[in-house]
Amino acid sequence: MFHWLEKHPFFFAVAVFVTIAFAGLIENLPNFAEASQPTIGTKPYSTLELAGRHVYIKNSCNACHSQLIRPFKSETDRYGHYSLSGEYAYDRPFLWGSKRTGPDLMRVGNYRTTDWHENHMKDPEAIVPGSIMPAYRWMFKNLADIDTAYAEQVTVNKVFNVPYNKPIPTADGGTATVKLAGSLDGAKADALAEAKMIAADMKDQDVKDMVANGQVPEIVALIAYLNSLK
Amino acid sequence: MENRPLEYDYTIAKLWMFMTIVLGIVGMLIGVVLAWELAFPSVNLVLGEGLAEYTNFSRLRPLHTDAVIFGFTVSGIMATWFYVGQRVLKVSMAESKFLMVTAKLQFALYLLAVVAIVGSLLLGITTSKEYAEFEWPIDILIVVIWVLFGIQIFGLIGIRREKSLYISVWYYIATFLGIAMLYLFNNMEVPTALVSGAGAWYHSVSMYAGTNDALVQWWYGHNAVAFGFTVPIVAMIYYYLPKESGQAVYSYKLSLLAFWGLMFVYLWAGGHHLLFSTVPDWMQTMGSVFSVVLILPSWGSAINMLLTMKGEWNQVATNPLIKFMVLASTFYMFSTLEGPIQAIKSVNALAHFTDWIVGHVHDGVLGWVSFMIIAALLHMAPRVYKREIYSKSLMNTQFWIQTLGVVLYFTSMWIAGITQGMMWRAHDEFGNLAYSFIDTVTVLHPYYTIRAVGGTLYLLGMFMWAWNMYKTATAGRRVEESELQNASPMAA
Numbered sequence: 001m002f003h004w005l006e007k008h009p010f011f012f013a014v015a016v017f018v019t020i021a022f023a024g025l026i027e028n029l030p031n032f033a034e035a036s037q038p039t040i041g042t043k044p045y046s047t048l049e050l051a052g053r054h055v056y057i058k059n060s061c062n063a064c065h066s067q068l069i070r071p072f073k074s075e076t077d078r079y080g081h082y083s084l085s086g087e088y089a090y091d092r093p094f095l096w097g098s099k100r101t102g103p104d105l106m107r108v109g110n111y112r113t114t115d116w117h118e119n120h121m122k123d124p125e126a127i128v129p130g131s132i133m134p135a136y137r138w139m140f141k142n143l144a145d146i147d148t149a150y151a152e153q154v155t156v157n158k159v160f161n162v163p164y165n166k167p168i169p170t171a172d173g174g175t176a177t178v179k180l181a182g183s184l185d186g187a188k189a190d191a192l193a194e195a196k197m198i199a200a201d202m203k204d205q206d207v208k209d210m211v212a213n214g215q216v217p218e219i220v221a222l223i224a225y226l227n228s229l230k
Numbered sequence: 231m232e233n234r235p236l237e238y239d240y241t242i243a244k245l246w247m248f249m250t251i252v253l254g255i256v257g258m259l260i261g262v263v264l265a266w267e268l269a270f271p272s273v274n275l276v277l278g279e280g281l282a283e284y285t286n287f288s289r290l291r292p293l294h295t296d297a298v299i300f301g302f303t304v305s306g307i308m309a310t311w312f313y314v315g316q317r318v319l320k321v322s323m324a325e326s327k328f329l330m331v332t333a334k335l336q337f338a339l340y341l342l343a344v345v346a347i348v349g350s351l352l353l354g355i356t357t358s359k360e361y362a363e364f365e366w367p368i369d370i371l372i373v374v375i376w377v378l379f380g381i382q383i384f385g386l387i388g389i390r391r392e393k394s395l396y397i398s399v400w401y402y403i404a405t406f407l408g409i410a411m412l413y414l415f416n417n418m419e420v421p422t423a424l425v426s427g428a429g430a431w432y433h434s435v436s437m438y439a440g441t442n443d444a445l446v447q448w449w450y451g452h453n454a455v456a457f458g459f460t461v462p463i464v465a466m467i468y469y470y471l472p473k474e475s476g477q478a479v480y481s482y483k484l485s486l487l488a489f490w491g492l493m494f495v496y497l498w499a500g501g502h503h504l505l506f507s508t509v510p511d512w513m514q515t516m517g518s519v520f521s522v523v524l525i526l527p528s529w530g531s532a533i534n535m536l537l538t539m540k541g542e543w544n545q546v547a548t549n550p551l552i553k554f555m556v557l558a559s560t561f562y563m564f565s566t567l568e569g570p571i572q573a574i575k576s577v578n579a580l581a582h583f584t585d586w587i588v589g590h591v592h593d594g595v596l597g598w599v600s601f602m603i604i605a606a607l608l609h610m611a612p613r614v615y616k617r618e619i620y621s622k623s624l625m626n627t628q629f630w631i632q633t634l635g636v637v638l639y640f641t642s643m644w645i646a647g648i649t650q651g652m653m654w655r656a657h658d659e660f661g662n663l664a665y666s667f668i669d670t671v672t673v674l675h676p677y678y679t680i681r682a683v684g685g686t687l688y689l690l691g692m693f694m695w696a697w698n699m700y701k702t703a704t705a706g707r708r709v710e711e712s713e714l715q716n717a718s719p720m721a722a
Contacts, residue, residue, distance in 0.1 A: 002486050002490070003394075006394045006395045006400075007393055007394050007395070009384065009387045009388075009395060009403070012395065012400070012403065013384075013403055013407060016400075016403060016404050016407055016493055017407050017411070019490065019493040019494050020404070020407065020408055020411065020493055020494075020496070020497050021411060021497075022494070022497070023494075023497035023498040023520075024411075024415070024449055024497055027445075027449070027498065027500075027501065027513055027516065028445055028446060028449060031441070031442060031445060031509065031510060031513070032442055036439050036440065036441075036442060057356060057357075057358040058354035058355075058356065059288045059289065059354060060288040060289065060291060060292055060354075060356065060358065061288065062358055063287070063288055063291045063292070064287070064288070066583055068507055068508075070506040070507070070579070070582075071506060072506070072579065072655065073657070074654055074655040074656075074657065074663060075654075077657075077662075077663050078654075078663055078667070083507070083508055084508060085440065085441045085508035085509075086440075087440075087508075088439065088440025088441055088443075088444075088508070089439055089440055090439065090440070091439060091440045091443070092435045092436040092438070092439050092440075092443065093357060093358055093359050093436040093438075093443050093447070094439075094440050094441070094443040094444045094447070095358065096444055096507065097583075098360060098503065098583070098587070099583055099584075099585075099587070099588065100583040100584070101268070101671070102667070102671075103667040125271075128668050129668070130668050130671060130672040131271075131668060131671070132268060132271045132671060133271070134267070134271055134274035134275075134282070134286040134287055134288070135274075135282070136286075137279070137282070138282065138283040145429070145430065147428050147429040147430070148422065148428075148429035148430045148433050149429075150426070150428055150429065151422040151423055151425075151426040151427075151428040151429025151430075151433065152422045152426075152429070152433070152435050154422075154425065154426035154428070155420055155422040155425040155426050155435055156435060158425055158426075159420055159425060160439070184428050
């Protein structure tokens with residue numbers, strides 16, 4: 001049969017394709033419906049958090065930091081409860097990473113504070129002596145892209161039914177709602193209100209001034225995102 | 231006409247050879263900068279505070295991987311296809327205007343894609359999925375380029391004179407189909423501006439969420455290695471080693487077995503990237519088991535190649551080109567043994583997230599992929615330019631410098647990775663963690679430095695290669711067609 005295939009390129013290509021596609025069908029498809037169910041308490045991202053997630057992606061933070069706690073004692077001791085599939089239900093894309101040059105950040109919101117992140121992003125070596133992380137000072141000047149964050153919220157809400165403006169069950173038995181503004185201006189106002197709360201805990205006067213003037217620097221959005229990782 | 235040998239047309243092959251060398255040097259140069267940045271973080275500011283946003287590790291890292299995979303390797307695949315394809319199918323590119331035009335179009339679009347990719351990654355426009363970082367407009371461009379590559383393969387096959395497809399052609403076909411399937415599925419995304427009417431026009435959101443996204447990504451990521459770093463490079467060695475050594479492929483049956491085995495087994499192994507993650511257990515086990523089984527078809531090809539040298543091992547001593555290819559095969563065996571070991575669950579628990587994985591990738595890419603592409607282009611040079619290779623001793627020096635570079639690279643990363651993994655999991659007698667995270671970072675400094683030195687040596691070899699290729703094309707002694715049988719003519 002193989003000799004015959006070698007003389008018939010079309011059928012050869014079909015045979016190769018079927019052989020390589022087989023594994024994908026069997027391994028990938030069965031998981032799709034099940035794994036996208038959110039865990040109780042998992043919420044969609046707010047506009048500012050999503051803008052911060054974009055800053056995280058823009059600077060490839062995932063190249064050095066994982067967001068996946070494996071079920072080992074050493075990891076749960078260091079980072080907290082191991083990861084559950086449903087916790088990632090609203091993560092598009094996933095940000096597990098493949099290399100830990102720095103520590104895992106899956107639950108960093110539990111043990112780092114706004115001003116810790118602020119100082120760390122400005123001068124990592126000063127906060128963690130021996131750190132090889134570069135400084136990210138431009139994040140204090142560049143403005144976060146709220147428009148695109150809002151665009152993504154609208155998209156995932158429309159296309160994937162991500163539950164914005166709907167009650168979401170929380171771990172304590174109550175409910176919570178994540179707001180999606182009806183318009184871009186509304187989203188900007190919401191993001192700014194959230195940014196003001198973050199900036200209140202920060203020391204950098206330029207950042208405080210920018211937020212007071214209605215601007216959202218990247219660092220504020222990024223910290224909002226990092227604080228949401230719990 | 232009947233008795234004259236075919237005049238093959240190397241116009242397109244030459245363009246891609248040039249691209250391979252340029253992007254190989256660019257990709258590896260960025261890699262060397264990254265290695266020094268990790269060893270000495272102040273290198274992040276090498277171009278000053280103002281440009282730090284674009285020169286720092288996090289922006290350059292995706293550019294490095296993409297430049298080596300889609301720049302250097304894919305160009306190497308193209309360069310060799312436009313050479314090997316004509317020869318094994320016994321047909322000249324010049325015979326088809328259509329193929330010439332589409333091939334030039336493909337190259338032009340590729341240049342456009344390179345510019346778009348470099349620009350967008352430096353600006354931080356990325357989807358963050360490893361080796362699939364490009365946003366949707368570039369993805370569409372890449373699909374067009376790839377379809378044009380398919381037209382080249384099947385177009386040339388369509389007008390061939392040789393009825394039966396040579397082994398290398400099987401592998402090129404598989405490369406085309408595999409990458410097409412994987413790339414399309416993994417890059418399914420929704421452009422957000424089109425749905426919402428707001429935000430950046432190029433931004434998109436993945437079709438898959440969380441665990442599913444990870445699943446599709448590593449099904450892609452692992453097999454981008456398969457169909458970018460394994461399959462097409464096997465295509466090359468099946469052509470170039472027999473040609474250069476004048477020996478027939480050792481076993482046809484073994485090549486059949488290895489090919490179909492590789493096609494069937496490789497795709498299952500992607501799950502080994504997700505061990506101890508939140509994907510279902512059965513899938514993790516499948517990934518682990520199939521990774522181990524993968525040794526068989528991989529070693530099948532490698533052993534087939536090494537046995538091709540049976541009785542002719544003296545050539546290794548006299549012909550540096552054979553040296554490159556034999557070492558490439560050896561590194562292939564080494565790398566395809568190391569990979570399955572890392573895919574064993576207990577080993578993976580230690581190795582995952584550490585530099586050992588980085589070491590594994592690099593002994594594969596530097597030892598196997600790059601050595602094979604370097605050898606392939608050196609074999610092509612005398613035939614394409616009708617000149618003998620400029621300097622044999624430069625080739626020899628390049629070989630030893632690069633081999634030393636690879637060895638320094640993977641040994642330092644083995645030690646670094648295992649040290650890091652052991653320190654992460656160490657507990658003291660009270661059950662507390664023995665080390666803070668930063669302890670596990672600072673201890674790696676010497677190994678990061680050794681790695682950077684190894685990488686720099688390898689890059690130095692790349693420059694030697696580029697110089698030798700350049701001098702061959704412009705200043706080598708002219709040779710006759712009759713001198714081009716088997717071993718490449720080269721100056722002393």
